[in-house]
Amino acid sequence: MLGGVNVRAGIVVTGTEVLSGRIADQNGPWVSQRLLELGVDVAHITVCGDRPEDLAAQLRFLAGERVSLIVTTGGLGPTADDLTVETVADFCGRPLHVDPQLEARIGEIVARWQRARGTGGLDPEATRAGTRKQALVPEGAQSIPPVGTAPGVAIPAVADADAPVPAILILPGPPRELQGMWDGALAADPVAAAIAGRTEHRQETIRAFGLPESELAATLRAIERQIPGFDDLEITTCLRRGEVEIVTRFPATAADSYTSLAQALLSHHDTQIFSTDGATIDDQIAGLLQGRLIATAESCTGGLIAARLTDRPGSSDYVLGGAVPYANSVKSGVLDVPDTMIAEFGAVSEPVAAAMAEGALARFGADTAVSTSGVAGPGGGSPEKPVGTVCFGVAIAGRETLTRTLHLPGDRAAVRERSVTVSLHLLARELRRLG
Amino acid sequence: MLGGVNVRAGIVVTGTEVLSGRIADQNGPWVSQRLLELGVDVAHITVCGDRPEDLAAQLRFLAGERVSLIVTTGGLGPTADDLTVETVADFCGRPLHVDPQLEARIGEIVARWQRARGTGGLDPEATRAGTRKQALVPEGAQSIPPVGTAPGVAIPAVADADAPVPAILILPGPPRELQGMWDGALAADPVAAAIAGRTEHRQETIRAFGLPESELAATLRAIERQIPGFDDLEITTCLRRGEVEIVTRFPATAADSYTSLAQALLSHHDTQIFSTDGATIDDQIAGLLQGRLIATAESCTGGLIAARLTDRPGSSDYVLGGAVPYANSVKSGVLDVPDTMIAEFGAVSEPVAAAMAEGALARFGADTAVSTSGVAGPGGGSPEKPVGTVCFGVAIAGRETLTRTLHLPGDRAAVRERSVTVSLHLLARELRRLG
Numbered sequence: 001m002l003g004g005v006n007v008r009a010g011i012v013v014t015g016t017e018v019l020s021g022r023i024a025d026q027n028g029p030w031v032s033q034r035l036l037e038l039g040v041d042v043a044h045i046t047v048c049g050d051r052p053e054d055l056a057a058q059l060r061f062l063a064g065e066r067v068s069l070i071v072t073t074g075g076l077g078p079t080a081d082d083l084t085v086e087t088v089a090d091f092c093g094r095p096l097h098v099d100p101q102l103e104a105r106i107g108e109i110v111a112r113w114q115r116a117r118g119t120g121g122l123d124p125e126a127t128r129a130g131t132r133k134q135a136l137v138p139e140g141a142q143s144i145p146p147v148g149t150a151p152g153v154a155i156p157a158v159a160d161a162d163a164p165v166p167a168i169l170i171l172p173g174p175p176r177e178l179q180g181m182w183d184g185a186l187a188a189d190p191v192a193a194a195i196a197g198r199t200e201h202r203q204e205t206i207r208a209f210g211l212p213e214s215e216l217a218a219t220l221r222a223i224e225r226q227i228p229g230f231d232d233l234e235i236t237t238c239l240r241r242g243e244v245e246i247v248t249r250f251p252a253t254a255a256d257s258y259t260s261l262a263q264a265l266l267s268h269h270d271t272q273i274f275s276t277d278g279a280t281i282d283d284q285i286a287g288l289l290q291g292r293l294i295a296t297a298e299s300c301t302g303g304l305i306a307a308r309l310t311d312r313p314g315s316s317d318y319v320l321g322g323a324v325p326y327a328n329s330v331k332s333g334v335l336d337v338p339d340t341m342i343a344e345f346g347a348v349s350e351p352v353a354a355a356m357a358e359g360a361l362a363r364f365g366a367d368t369a370v371s372t373s374g375v376a377g378p379g380g381g382s383p384e385k386p387v388g389t390v391c392f393g394v395a396i397a398g399r400e401t402l403t404r405t406l407h408l409p410g411d412r413a414a415v416r417e418r419s420v421t422v423s424l425h426l427l428a429r430e431l432r433r434l435g
Numbered sequence: 436m437l438g439g440v441n442v443r444a445g446i447v448v449t450g451t452e453v454l455s456g457r458i459a460d461q462n463g464p465w466v467s468q469r470l471l472e473l474g475v476d477v478a479h480i481t482v483c484g485d486r487p488e489d490l491a492a493q494l495r496f497l498a499g500e501r502v503s504l505i506v507t508t509g510g511l512g513p514t515a516d517d518l519t520v521e522t523v524a525d526f527c528g529r530p531l532h533v534d535p536q537l538e539a540r541i542g543e544i545v546a547r548w549q550r551a552r553g554t555g556g557l558d559p560e561a562t563r564a565g566t567r568k569q570a571l572v573p574e575g576a577q578s579i580p581p582v583g584t585a586p587g588v589a590i591p592a593v594a595d596a597d598a599p600v601p602a603i604l605i606l607p608g609p610p611r612e613l614q615g616m617w618d619g620a621l622a623a624d625p626v627a628a629a630i631a632g633r634t635e636h637r638q639e640t641i642r643a644f645g646l647p648e649s650e651l652a653a654t655l656r657a658i659e660r661q662i663p664g665f666d667d668l669e670i671t672t673c674l675r676r677g678e679v680e681i682v683t684r685f686p687a688t689a690a691d692s693y694t695s696l697a698q699a700l701l702s703h704h705d706t707q708i709f710s711t712d713g714a715t716i717d718d719q720i721a722g723l724l725q726g727r728l729i730a731t732a733e734s735c736t737g738g739l740i741a742a743r744l745t746d747r748p749g750s751s752d753y754v755l756g757g758a759v760p761y762a763n764s765v766k767s768g769v770l771d772v773p774d775t776m777i778a779e780f781g782a783v784s785e786p787v788a789a790a791m792a793e794g795a796l797a798r799f800g801a802d803t804a805v806s807t808s809g810v811a812g813p814g815g816g817s818p819e820k821p822v823g824t825v826c827f828g829v830a831i832a833g834r835e836t837l838t839r840t841l842h843l844p845g846d847r848a849a850v851r852e853r854s855v856t857v858s859l860h861l862l863a864r865e866l867r868r869l870g
Contacts, residue, residue: 016671017671017673018464019467019477019479019480020467020468020471020477020671020682021463021464021465021466021467021468021471022464022468022671022673022675022680022682023673023675024459024464028456028482029453029456029457029459030456031456032454032455032456033455033456033457036455036456042454042455042484043483043484043486043489044454044481044482044483044489044492044493045454045481045482046479046480046481046482047463047479047480047481047482048478048479049477049478051478054478054479054500057479057496057500058479061492061496065489065492079652126653126656176845176846217514218561221561236451236452236455236457238452238457238458240458245457247452247455247457295765296738296759298738301742302738302741302742302744302745302746302754303731303733303737303738303739303740303741303742303745303757303759304738304742305738306737306738306759306761307736307737307738307739307742307851309737310737310738310759310761311737311847311848311851313812313813313814313847314814315761316761316762316815319737319761319762320761320762320764320765321758321759321760321761321762321765321769322738322758322759322761323756323757323758323759323769324731324738324741324745324756324757324758324759325756326741326745326750326751326754326755326756326757327751327754327755327756329755329800330730330755330756330799333798333799333800334756334758334769334798334799363768363769364765364768364769365764365768377748378748379748379749380751410611411611412746412748413746416742416746
């Protein structure tokens with residue numbers, strides 16, 4: 001796609017719980033991002049259940065599509081229904097052998113786990129069988145040291161002109177194990193050889209808030225013809241939590257085109273673009289809050305802002321805490337919002353949002369506070385304040401408190417999530433004005 | 436897999452942002468769950484980017500796997516890089532025609548949107564071209580009324596013995612639109628015909644807390660031979676937020692086998708199984724809190740418990756609110772935890788967790804409160820209180836406050852999320868004892 005021929009890969013995610021939609025797959029997106037960073041194009045992600053014939057069909061499909069590398073995730077457990085290694089080995093026509101050293105190593109890990117959990121007596125025969133199964137390595141393949149109990153496997157490509165077999169990298173399903181084994185997997189000869197021919201790409205991210213996708217599309221259409229080498233830029237735009245993320249991948253040779261693109265976007269959408277270096281609003285808030293102390297006062301967001309702020313290691317440096325004054329009695333009792341104010345303007349109003357933020361400043365001894373009060377729905381709307389009406393407050397010690405009212409689209413979860421994003425952006429704007 | 440031949444389907448998710456791992460796909464899992472509920476087996480989910488040749492390859496693959504129905508999601512926008520309808524029509528060998536009625540209808544919707552957003556003047560020619568594009572329908576196909584601007588398309592299967600073409604249902608990418616169009620899609624003749632031969636299955640869910648997956652696996656191995664018809668039960672177990680979910684699909688004829696399975700599981704894991712009717716812990720908590728008033732006091736969970744409780748419409752009936760006393764000054768200042776207690780036992784201690792919960796009772800005027808104080812990491816651990824140490828409190832007016840200390844595995848996000856689950860289960864157990 002970009003810069004001529006490139007190394008293409010496919011990802012196979014195994015697991016009935018993913019195929020059936022009961023759990024969201026984390027591995028496909030993670031592996032895809034890592035491969036793209038390396039300059040490998042991901043052509044296909046496929047998901048299959050625990051049926052070996054479906055897994056085999058997906059391997060045949062990807063090999064037929066002439067990908068250079070297949071990465072499989074999951075199906076490496078000790079039990080009989082975990083069949084990835086057997087199925088892949090069969091697909092490659094490589095017999096399986098137990099690696100005695102690996103078997104001993106897995107045995108030690110399992111024994112240590114069982115001691116730690118006090119489950120040592122549990123079915124020792126099944127444990128031995130499971131360990132032996134996990135130590136099976138296809139002929140000619142390289143084993144990748146486990147993080148949990150399941151080692152990975154890297155199988156070299158076979159360059160047959162009629163029916164080439166791509167290199168196959170087999171990784172376990174638990175995301176922590178898979179991610180911990182990634183560097184080891186890349187170092188394995190079969191994988192290194194498969195991606196050797198890749199073209200390194202750069203990837204840059206621009207983030208905007210309050211920019212409709214249609215407006216961005218119009219801008220892109222307008223500047224397309226003005227930028228030499230525009231076609232070398234692979235631009236993906238994506239709406240996410242009320243923000244637009246503009247991700248551009250390009251070969252090093254198109255760096256000037258990218259610079260022109262970024263400048264053009266900035267000149268059209270200066271007020272909406274808040275980040276050109278990949279930093280998220282959370283990153284920026286964390287920077288802006290250094291040396292300050294923040295408290296939150298959340299009604300409709302119910303704790304989501306505090307949770308988002310404290311999601312970050314080290315946030316205790318600047319987060320004092322927050323209140324979730326869901327009931328009006330708590331707005332007045334804990335945050336000193338006057339009952340008369342609530343009676344006069346309603347709980348969802350700018351005066352109340354301001355009083356909540358100012359109450360948080362005072363009660364928590366903070367110098368910065370943010371507040372929300374809104375109708376998240378589905379009930380509680382009125383003609384004057386329909387579902388989606390949310391009032392925001394940002395209080396900074398020694399300054400006038402900022403308030404805003406917005407009408408946010410979507411269901412309860414969407415209104416709440418969007419409210420968090422809005423409050424972070426209002427907060428960031430106010431803090432930037434201090435600088 | 437179950438009960439002989441069944442109707443199999445494949446799902447194709449399109450979109451570079453999904454393929455590249457930048458956004459998590461919601462449509463594949465959602466469609467998969469709906470199809471499974473209908474008794475349709477989902478054999479494959481595939482993800483492709485915006486390259487029509489990759490989409491065509493996935494369609495060929497699924498047709499070759501002899502699925503009866505393909506559902507595609509995404510790629511129905513008005514712009515030129517949205518190519519799903521064109522690519523599918525080409526795959527089916529069906530020419531495209533503009534449906535004038537549909538064009539008029541989409542035109543009205545777009546005009547209404549533009550008026551509402553005040554973007555009416557924006558590039559009317561591009562708008563017209565986009566509308567015309569979205570009104571393209573393959574010959575012999577049925578259009579599915581849009582929820583947004585993009586109509587769906589249902590194309591009938593072609594029963595060619597050598598190269599059968601499955602029925603193909605094309606749906607838009609925005610989850611709200613896709614979900615809103617689902618019932619209409621099922622009613623379309625090509626879809627109804629494709630899934631007519633399905634075997635209806637029942638699906639039942641049992642949920643347990645504090646049950647290691649290995650122990651459950653051992654139980655299943657032990658009872659396998661004792662239950663007649665065990666093989667007719669398709670059992671999937673899945674660890675999720677510290678809970679184990681045991682989902683069983685089975686044909687109506689295997690109902691007795693399922694009853695035996697459920698009884699056997701209950702007799703082995705009575706204390707750990709908390710739900711056999713599909714109800715989540717959130718459902719149960721909502722029921723148990725009717726007539727009560729709860730407040731939260733969260734340190735390490737930073738607002739996640741309050742957010743989870745208020746995620747539910749109608750939660751204002753029983754949620755008064757909460758405090759996030761992240762800093763010690765807030766624990767004492769807002770929740771009246773004695774400074775001397777924090778100095779003596781440390782903030783992460785059962786006495787402090789108890790005092791936080793009791794402080795929340797008093798300050799919020801609640802009759803029920805739950806608290807957390809822990810070391811979420813990565814910093815802040817000590818030999819006595821390593822990362823993952825979390826203290827919990829449950830205070831109920833008129834009863835002795837319950838406290839617990841647990842050591843939870845995983846990174847910061849995992850410790851926080853697991854802490855929420857634990858606190859909900861502790862709360863539910865205490866509330867059940869009242870009943």
